[in-house]
Amino acid sequence: MRHVLSMKNLSTEDIIRILDRAAEFESGAKPNLKETYTVSNLFFEPSTRTKMSFEMAERKLNLHVLPFEAATSSTVKGETLIDTVKTLEAIGVDALVIRHEAEEYYNELLNGVGISVINGGDGAGQHPSQSMLDLYTIRQEFGRFEGLTITIAGDIAHSRVARSNADALKMLGANVHYLSPLEWKGEFETVSSWEEILPSSDVVMLLRVQHERHGNDGSFSKEEYHEKYGLTLKREKMMKKDAIIMHPAPINRGVEIADELVECDRSRIFKQMHNGVFVRMAILETVLKGREK
Amino acid sequence: MRHVLSMKNLSTEDIIRILDRAAEFESGAKPNLKETYTVSNLFFEPSTRTKMSFEMAERKLNLHVLPFEAATSSTVKGETLIDTVKTLEAIGVDALVIRHEAEEYYNELLNGVGISVINGGDGAGQHPSQSMLDLYTIRQEFGRFEGLTITIAGDIAHSRVARSNADALKMLGANVHYLSPLEWKGEFETVSSWEEILPSSDVVMLLRVQHERHGNDGSFSKEEYHEKYGLTLKREKMMKKDAIIMHPAPINRGVEIADELVECDRSRIFKQMHNGVFVRMAILETVLKGREK
Amino acid sequence: MRHVLSMKNLSTEDIIRILDRAAEFESGAKPNLKETYTVSNLFFEPSTRTKMSFEMAERKLNLHVLPFEAATSSTVKGETLIDTVKTLEAIGVDALVIRHEAEEYYNELLNGVGISVINGGDGAGQHPSQSMLDLYTIRQEFGRFEGLTITIAGDIAHSRVARSNADALKMLGANVHYLSPLEWKGEFETVSSWEEILPSSDVVMLLRVQHERHGNDGSFSKEEYHEKYGLTLKREKMMKKDAIIMHPAPINRGVEIADELVECDRSRIFKQMHNGVFVRMAILETVLKGREK
Structure with missing residues (x-):
C-alpha cells in the first residue's frame, strides 16, 4: 500500500x-x-x-x-x-x-x-484515518461489524467522515442508517426520525454541525437543531442497553449532543481519540x- | 506536584x-x-x-x-x-x-x-516559571532572599510577573517595594519616587510597558514615561554598589530602561533568560x- | 567560519x-x-x-x-x-x-x-545557501566552472539569487551573462536578446518573476513576459546539446518557463532542491x- x-x-x-x-x-x-x-x-x-x-x-x-x-x-x-x-x-x-x-x-x-x-x-x-479509528472503536466494543445497526446523524452531505464510514461499514457487513435535516442529506437515504431508529441502534454516530462550511443558511437555531436532530437527554434513554455514542469531534456541546452526554458511560468520544x-x-x-x- | x-x-x-x-x-x-x-x-x-x-x-x-x-x-x-x-x-x-x-x-x-x-x-x-527564574537569578547573585530590598517598577497592575514575584519574594523574606504611575498601581502600595527607594534597593526589577494591553490611554509619551518612571542613566548612578537590574523582557529600549543600561555590568537581563x-x-x-x- | x-x-x-x-x-x-x-x-x-x-x-x-x-x-x-x-x-x-x-x-x-x-x-x-546549491549542481554536471557560459535571466535587480551567483561564478572562472527587461536590470549589463546568448550557453538560469515585490507595474502581462523573456518551447530548441536549465523555484509555470520544460530532460530544477x-x-x-x- x-x-x-x-x-x-x-x-x-x-x-x-x-x-x-x-x-x-x-x-x-x-x-x-x-x-x-x-x-x-x-x-x-x-x-x-x-x-x-x-x-x-x-x-x-x-x-x-x-x-x-x-x-x-x-x-x-x-x-x-x-x-x-x-x-x-x-x-x-x-x-x-x-x-x-x-x-x-x-x-x-x-x-x-x-x-x-x-x-x-x-x-x-473522505477522511480514511478517522474512519479507521471509528472502525477500531466499534470492533473493540462489539468484536464484529456483521449485523450491527449503526446510525449516522447530522450534516451527512458535507461530512467526509460519514462518506468514509458509510463505504467501509457496509463492506464489513453492518447496517447503516442516516438521520439528517432534508437540506443536508445529500445523496443519502435517511430515516424519518430518531424514534424510528434509536431503539435498534448499536452505535449512534453524531456529526459536527459545520458552521464554517454552511455560512448562515438560517434554517435552524442551535436549539432547534438540538431539539430535532441532536442526541438529547431524553433520546439517550431510548438507546439499547449496550449501545454506544460516537462523535469525530470537535463537538458543539448542546447542538449535536447534550452537554451532559459528552462524557457519559455510553460515550466513546475520547476513546476514539x-x-x-x-x-x-x-x-x-x-x-x-x-x-x- | x-x-x-x-x-x-x-x-x-x-x-x-x-x-x-x-x-x-x-x-x-x-x-x-x-x-x-x-x-x-x-x-x-x-x-x-x-x-x-x-x-x-x-x-x-x-x-x-x-x-x-x-x-x-x-x-x-x-x-x-x-x-x-x-x-x-x-x-x-x-x-x-x-x-x-x-x-x-x-x-x-x-x-x-x-x-x-x-x-x-x-x-x-500569574507567570510562575518567570518568577522562579527571577528567584534563581537573585539567589545566584546574593545567596539569599532574607532582608533584600527589591523594587518592582512599572505597570504593576497588568503584570503577572509583578504579581507572581510579589507573592514569592515576601514569603522568602525579602522587602518588596513598588513604583508605578497612579493609573497602573492596581492593588499595590507604591513609593512616591525613585529617589526614595533606589539608594537602598538591592534589586531593581523593571516591567515592560505593555502597549498592547493599554491601547492608547495617552497618559504619557515614551519620553515622559522614561523621564518619570524609567531607569535613566542618571538614576542608575544612584544605585548601591552591588545592586542589579532585572527585566523579564521583551524590553522597550528607552522607555522602561535607557538603551545603554540593557547590557551594562549591573544588568542580569540576558542572564535571566x-x-x-x-x-x-x-x-x-x-x-x-x-x-x- | x-x-x-x-x-x-x-x-x-x-x-x-x-x-x-x-x-x-x-x-x-x-x-x-x-x-x-x-x-x-x-x-x-x-x-x-x-x-x-x-x-x-x-x-x-x-x-x-x-x-x-x-x-x-x-x-x-x-x-x-x-x-x-x-x-x-x-x-x-x-x-x-x-x-x-x-x-x-x-x-x-x-x-x-x-x-x-x-x-x-x-x-x-544575498542567498548564499541557494547559490551554493546552484554551484553544486553545475559542478555535478560539468565537473568545473572555468570557461562555462552561464546566462541568468529575469528579474535580476530584485534577485538575491542572481546577486549571490554572479559574485561566486565569476570568482570561479565562469562567463556570466544577464538577460532582463530594462526595468529590472539594476546594476547589471544585459545582453540584448535570447537569440544572442542562448546558442552558446551551458547553463540557463531562470529567475522567478516576483509578483509580490513588484506590485502592479503593468509593464507586461504574463504572456508578454513569457514571449519576450521566458524560456519558450521554441527557444529551448536553440540550446546547446548538453546545456541545462536551472530555476531556484517557486516557478511561475508559463511565465519564466514553458510548463512543459519544467521537468524536461535538460531541467535540473528538482535536482537543485x-x-x-x-x-x-x-x-x-x-x-x-x-x-x-
Whole structure:
C-alpha cells in the first residue's frame, strides 16, 4: 500500500490488517521499520485532533517530522500543491499527511510523484484515518461489524467522515442508517426520525454541525437543531442497553449532543481519540513499509 | 506536584527544591525520568522567550514535543480550551505548558483532567516559571532572599510577573517595594519616587510597558514615561554598589530602561533568560516525576 | 567560519570545501560534530524550499531544532531582531538560519553576538545557501566552472539569487551573462536578446518573476513576459546539446518557463532542491564545527 486516500480503495483485508496492527501497537508493540523515515503534515485547513494524533503517531514511530505551515509556505506566493509536493519529494520526504479543502486533491498528485500520500481529509470527500479509528472503536466494543445497526446523524452531505464510514461499514457487513435535516442529506437515504431508529441502534454516530462550511443558511437555531436532530437527554434513554455514542469531534456541546452526554458511560468520544494514535501508527507504518520493497 | 499554576500554590520548600534542581541542571546534571514523556506548548498569546525557553528545556529533557499552533487548531472552529486539553490528554500527551489571555484559565481544567498543566502566563494573573527564574537569578547573585530590598517598577497592575514575584519574594523574606504611575498601581502600595527607594534597593526589577494591553490611554509619551518612571542613566548612578537590574523582557529600549543600561555590568537581563532554561527543566521534570508514582 | 552571510565573504577555497563536504554527505557520510547543537530557523518571509531543506538538513545532522514562528513571537510586541537573536543566544541556541526582508539585516547582529548566523535570504541582497546549491549542481554536471557560459535571466535587480551567483561564478572562472527587461536590470549589463546568448550557453538560469515585490507595474502581462523573456518551447530548441536549465523555484509555470520544460530532460530544477539538503548539511556542519575550537 503506497497511499491511503479513500476508504473506497481499501479491501476488507486491508482494513482488517490495519486494525490488527493498531491493536498490536495498543498492546505495546514496537515499530518495525528499517530506516528513519521523514514525514510532514500539510494541513491547509484547521485541525487539532487529526494533526496532533498524526504528530504523536509519528513520534511513537521514531520518524523525522518536518514542520510545515501553509500560511508561511510558498503557497502564499502562488505555488501549486503539486509543486509543493514535488519539492518535498526532492528534499527527501518519504510520506505526507495532507488535509486540503479541495475534494480529491490527491488525484493530481499521483502521476509521477514518488512520495506517499495519506489523506487527512479532502473537502467533503473522505477522511480514511478517522474512519479507521471509528472502525477500531466499534470492533473493540462489539468484536464484529456483521449485523450491527449503526446510525449516522447530522450534516451527512458535507461530512467526509460519514462518506468514509458509510463505504467501509457496509463492506464489513453492518447496517447503516442516516438521520439528517432534508437540506443536508445529500445523496443519502435517511430515516424519518430518531424514534424510528434509536431503539435498534448499536452505535449512534453524531456529526459536527459545520458552521464554517454552511455560512448562515438560517434554517435552524442551535436549539432547534438540538431539539430535532441532536442526541438529547431524553433520546439517550431510548438507546439499547449496550449501545454506544460516537462523535469525530470537535463537538458543539448542546447542538449535536447534550452537554451532559459528552462524557457519559455510553460515550466513546475520547476513546476514539485515544484509539486514533494506534490506528495512525498502523497506517503510517503500512505505507512506509510499502516503500521498503 | 502535578501542576504548576501559581506561585501562591507553592510552599517555600517547593520553591527551594526547584531552585536547587535547576542549579544541578546548570552544573550539567542529566534528567532523571523513567519514560519518554510527551508535552505540548499551547501559546494563545505571542511569546518568544517563554516559549523558546520551554522548547529548549523540553529538548534537554529528551521529551517528545508536539507542535501546537492556536491559529490553525480547532479553537478557530469554536472548540473550547477544556475540549482541546481533553483531546490532547486522550491522544496521550502527559503535560501542557499553556499561555492564555484569560486569568485563571486553568481552574476549569483541573476537574477530571489527568494531564499536567504548567502555567506559562494567564492574563494579568500569574507567570510562575518567570518568577522562579527571577528567584534563581537573585539567589545566584546574593545567596539569599532574607532582608533584600527589591523594587518592582512599572505597570504593576497588568503584570503577572509583578504579581507572581510579589507573592514569592515576601514569603522568602525579602522587602518588596513598588513604583508605578497612579493609573497602573492596581492593588499595590507604591513609593512616591525613585529617589526614595533606589539608594537602598538591592534589586531593581523593571516591567515592560505593555502597549498592547493599554491601547492608547495617552497618559504619557515614551519620553515622559522614561523621564518619570524609567531607569535613566542618571538614576542608575544612584544605585548601591552591588545592586542589579532585572527585566523579564521583551524590553522597550528607552522607555522602561535607557538603551545603554540593557547590557551594562549591573544588568542580569540576558542572564535571566539563560537561567530560565534550567528552571524550566526543573519544573517540567518535577511535574513529570509527579506522574510516575 | 562562524557565519555564512554572503557569497562575497567566501573565498574560492571556502566554497570548494563546502561543495566537497556536500558531496560526501550525498555519498552517505555521517555528520562529524562533537555535541548535539541547537538551531532555530527564523523565517520572516514565506518559504517552503529553503526552510524545509534546512529543516531536513538539521535532522540529518541530529541537531535539536527549536520551532520559531515570526507571527506568534514577541516581534509582534515590537521586539527588535537583535533582541530576539540575543534572547535565543541566552537560551542556548548555537546557530540561526534567518530570512528577513531587510537587506543586510545581519550587519547589526555581528557585534557582541556569539550565536552563529546563516543567511537564508536578505531582501534583494544575498542567498548564499541557494547559490551554493546552484554551484553544486553545475559542478555535478560539468565537473568545473572555468570557461562555462552561464546566462541568468529575469528579474535580476530584485534577485538575491542572481546577486549571490554572479559574485561566486565569476570568482570561479565562469562567463556570466544577464538577460532582463530594462526595468529590472539594476546594476547589471544585459545582453540584448535570447537569440544572442542562448546558442552558446551551458547553463540557463531562470529567475522567478516576483509578483509580490513588484506590485502592479503593468509593464507586461504574463504572456508578454513569457514571449519576450521566458524560456519558450521554441527557444529551448536553440540550446546547446548538453546545456541545462536551472530555476531556484517557486516557478511561475508559463511565465519564466514553458510548463512543459519544467521537468524536461535538460531541467535540473528538482535536482537543485535535492542537492540543497546536502549543501545545507555542509554549511551547518562547517559553521557548528567552527564553534568547537
